[in-house]
Amino acid sequence: MQSESTGYAPDAIETKWQRAWDEADVFHIADDEADPTYVLGMFPYTSGNLHMGHVRNYTITDAYARYRRMQGEPVLHPMGWDSFGLPAENAAIERDTNPEEWTLSCIETMREEMQAMGFGYDWDREITTCQPDYYRWNQWLFSRFHEAGLVEQKASEVNWCPSCETVLADEQVEGDEELCWRCDTPVTQRELDQWFFEITEYADELVDDLDRLGDWPESVRAMQRDWIGRQHGSTVEFDVAGHGPVEVFTTRLDTIFGVTFFALAPDHPIAQDLAAEDDDVAHFVEAVADPDGDEPQGVATDLTATNPATGEEIPVFVADFVLSDVGTGALMGVPGHDDRDHRFAESMGVDITPVVAPADETSEDDAASADAGESDAPDVSESAFTEDGVLVNSGEYDGLPSAEAREQLEADIPSAAHDVQYRLRDWGVSRQRYWGTPIPVVHCPDCGPVLVPDEDLPVELPEFVQTTGNPLDEVESFVETTCPDCGGEARRETDTMDTFVDSSWYFLRYVSPDLTDAPFDTEQANDWMPVDQYVGGIEHAVMHLLYSRFVTKALSDLDLLEHREPFDSLVTQGMVLLEGEKMSKSKGNVVSPQAIVDEYGADTARLFTMQAAQPEREFNWTDEGVQSSYRFLNKLYRVVESVTETPPEGDHDTVAEYVERERDRVLAIAEDDFESLTFNTALRETRELVTLLERYADYTEPHAETVEETLSAVVRVLAPVAPHVAEELWETLGYDGFVAEAEWPTFDGDLSDVEIERRVIEDTRGDVRQIVDVADIQDPEEIQIVVAPDWxxxxxxxxxxxxxxxxxxxxxxxxxxxxxxxxxASYGQDLQEERQSLTEQLDPAREVAVLSRAAWLIESEFDAEVVVRQGGADEDAVSKARPGRPAIRIE
Known part of the structure; x- marks a missing residue:
């Protein structure tokens, strides 16, 4: 890619204005500002270099922050570093260094790259999560949560990544194949003592409050609802012979008359007892059971269970599709009305009994028959009927709708009770690695686990020791300590916290980053929070966003914060693709932002990423797109230079009026786009406005005020997206101060019909071109545009x-x-046929005025005189003229 040689020199311009902004503290916000607009991009993991996903994310937030600042609002727009975590530890090991040195060097590189991009951050508020002055407050919050009963240590079967040698939260296990989110290694299960944050205490509020987040993408809210997995249903007990009552959870108590088998999870206590006595069960549990398999498998036992609704004895199986951490680890099998149960029953030769019929196929007469026990049940021999309906083959409950039957059965069966269950599990925050926040607990043989006193925080990480497993276990000076309660010998906890703890509250630390006696200033946080606009990747929809919501609610309950939601509005930006694939170092298809900056300038990269697509959509990175953006900035630069070198002296005529009307239309679009963070339409229209100015200058001597005000508007609209060249051009045009602090351009007049006006102009220009082409008119002398008569x-x-x-x-x-x-009559017939597609049009006088203002465009395109007039009522020339589609006559 070769750059053009012009007067536009991105290197010099961008360095100049970055220095000027820094010296003037343009983006600093004082602590005494009242309720600033809080704009935040998800802070980056310190991987070493920015990638195009970063550039897109942070250009979105920077453009929006700059726009709000130009609207006269104080803006909080900070940046920091998500700097703990396993990748840094592994990278340091690969490079024979320690994680701290590697991480800090990455931060230095990424900060320089962000500054080169011209992102307008308040760097006085920069935070780094791996620094003791930050992670001290992770530990402090851990203690407060512990005191509030929101922290528990318990033995648990956990997700274990053998490659990373650490525990993973459920949210960090990805896909049906259950792979580690970091390294794609298959995850195994292991029994360990772990620390948990009891996020399940907030499950209902986390679900219910999603309805309040109207400015979040529905896809994100749906993902959180699904992950929390709240289900309303019933618990009911089945008596298992020799083992007493066993509770199950079901959302379909209305199907209990169709239960034909009972199933236990392989690790259910009864299944374990059976495995100790029955070789077939033992073999299945130890060698066959595959919870991740495509088909349900099981083994028969000698046990039976009693259906509490019918009193019938049904066979008991141990089955691998029953999970101990879902429901109760036992289930009632209803193959007539559950697809999985149906497949299992077919493979095991178990009866399949229909007990619910489709409601829409049951008439009043059918319902009466159902009451008499004569209703036709659905055919479930090939597949289950899984919808609600009306009960059949269910004794006295026949004919009841499913919902009503569930209520009645819950009331009638002694062991049945309404229950709510969740997929969500408590957040396991223990990690068996070095590069994380040390958990502030001391294990005393006499006192048990004891919190480290606040005055002894932070518990700092010792020097890094390279070893397999948990490096902290190898540092005796760290491990060996005394009990804060009794003073006796004790051992320090060697697990570190999940890095998502760091990011679950970092947005609060920006409010008061230098505070030394609390994690954040509560009064100021109450004033400045929640974040008004948050931007980041959809991949954080479950983990980061869910954890942040939980922590915010817990802080509110601890009287540390008034707000119960952290982020008011959320935008999830789409990926940047190259040749249709996500950019990835492993695929070798990464475009370096720094390379683009070096050749074309930061403004080119910023402009291209913002105009390519709306933020939430993916877009394909192309060299042509980059070059096109670069050429436009060169064009704009030349236009401004030419105007300032030779000021125009033309009259204010209908052509000037047309340009001004187009300017106002673009400003209306820009305000809508920037308010909604869509940007791309406004940027495209702004580019066309610059082209229009060039055509204006080629057609006639422009009017000075029209050109000056239009260029002023263009520069200000572009300032949030291409800030360096905008500052340079603002100065060239002779304005004082920074364009970053200038007022956002406004427009006068009524623009309610502006899109109708544009459509009339473009349709008319298109009609003229078509006639010229079809009739093969080489040199038209006069083009008459005849607007339809009033009637x-x-x-x-x-x-x-x-x-x-x-x-x-x-x-x-x-x-x-x-x-x-x-x-x-003929015209009425046409209107009758087209009535569904008729849209609002201008009145005839307005149509004449609009086309008269735009006539110069047609005149300059065809080098012909253009006459715009309204036709007379009986004039032949208007026979084809319609509102919005005038007749065209070409001489």
């Missing part, structure tokens, strides 16, 4: 607004229209 507009409005099925009749009821005879 056609009146008939059009009758057809557009009438509810009558007979549009022609409505039109012909008007005496002055009926006088038009066959012309009105």
């Amino acid at each position: 056609k507009y009146e008939a059009y409005e009758i057809a557009r607004t009438s509810d009558s099925p007979n549009v022609i009749g409505e039109i012909m009821q008007q005496d002055h229209l009926r006088e038009r005879g066959d012309a009105a």
Whole structure:
């Protein structure tokens, strides 16, 4: 890729204005500002270099923050570093260094790259989560949560990554194949003592409050609802012979008459007892059971269970599709109404009994028959019927709708009770690695686990020791300590916290980053929070966003914060692709942001990423797209230079009026786009406005004020996205101060019909081109644009607004229209056929005025005189003229 040689020199311009912004503290926000607009991009993991996903994310937030600042609002726009975590530890090991040195060097590189991109951060608020002055407060919050009963240490079967040698939270196990989110290694299970944050205490509120987050993408809210997995249902007990009552959870108690088998998880206590006595069960549990398999498997036992609704004895199986951490580890099998149960029953030769029939196939007579026990049950021999309906084959409950039957059965069966269960599990925060926040607990043989006193925080990480397993276990000076309670010998906890703890509250630390006696200033946080606009990847929809919501609610309950939600509005940006694939170092298809900056400048990269697509959509990175953005910035630079070197002296005529109307239209679009963080339409229209200015200058001597005000508007609209060149051009145009602090451009007049005006102009220009092409007219001398007579507009409005099925009749009821005879009838027939597609149009006088202002565009395109007029009522020339589509005559 070769750059053009022009007066536009990105290197010099960008360095100049970055220095100027820094010296003037343009992006600093004082602590005494009242409720600033809080704009935040998810802070980056310190991987060493920015990638194009970073550039897109942070250009979105920077553009929006700059826009809000130009609206006169104080803006909080900070940046920091998500700097703990296993990748840094592994990278340091690979490079024979320690994680701290590697991480800090990455931060230095990434900070320099962000500054080169011109991102307007308040760097005075920078935070680094691996520094003791930050992670001290992780430990402090751990203690507060522990005191509030939200922290528990318990033995648990956990997800273990053998490659990373650490525990993973459920949310960090990805896909049906259950792979580690970091390294794609298959995850195994291991029994360990672990520390948990009891996020399940907030399960209901986490679900219910999603409805309040109306400015979040529905896809994100759906993912959180699904992950929390709240289910309303019933618990009911089945008596298992020799083992007493065993509780199950079901959402379909209405199907209990169709239960034909009972199933236990392989690790259910009864299954374990059976395995100790029965070789077949033992073999299945130890060698066959595969919870991740495609088909349900099981083994028969000698046990039976009693159906509490029917009193019938049903066989008991140990089955691998029953999970101990879902429901109760036992289930009632209803193969007639559950697909998985149906497949299992077929493979095991178990009866399949239908007990619910489709409601929409059951008439009142059928319902009466159902009451008499004569209703036709659905055929479930090939597949289960899984919808609600009405009960059949269910004794006294026959004919009841499913919902009503569930309530009645819950009341009638002694052991049944309404229950709510969740997929969500408590957040396991223990990690068996070095590079994380040490958990502030001391294990005393006499006192048990004891919290480290606040005055002894932070518990700092010792020097890094390279070893397999948990490095902290190898540092005796760290491990060996004394009990804070009794003073006796004790051992320090060697697990470190999940890095998602760091990011679950970092947005609060930005409010008061230098505070030394609390994690954040509560009064100021209450004033400045929640984050008004948050931007980041959809991949954080479950882990980071869910944890942040939980921590915010817990802080509110601890009276540390008034707010119960951290982020008011959320945008999840799409990926940047190259040749249709996500950019990835492993695929070798990464485009370096720094390389683009070096060759084309930061503004080019920023402009291309913002105009390529709306933020939430993926877009393909192309060299042509980059070059096009670069060429536009060069063009704009030349236009401004030419205007300042040779000021225009033309008159304010209809051409100037057209340019001003187009400017106002673009400003209206820009304000809408920037408010909604969509940007791309506004940027495209702004580029076209610059092209229009060039055409204006080629056509006639422009009007000085029209050109100056239009260029001023263009520069200000571009300032949030291409801030360096905008500052340079603002200065070139002779304005004082920074464009970053200038007022956002406004427009005058009524723009309610501006899109109709544009459509009329573009349709008319298109019609002229078509006639010239079809008729092969080489050198047109005069082009007449003849607007339809008044009577056609009146008939059009009758057809557009009438509810009558007979549009022609409505039109012909008007005496002055009926006088038009066959012309009105024929036109009415056309309107009758097109009435569903009729849209609002300008009145004829406005249409003439609009086309007159735009006539110069057609004149300059075809080098012909253009006449715009309204045709007479009986003029032949207007026979084809319609509202919004004038007749065209070319001499």
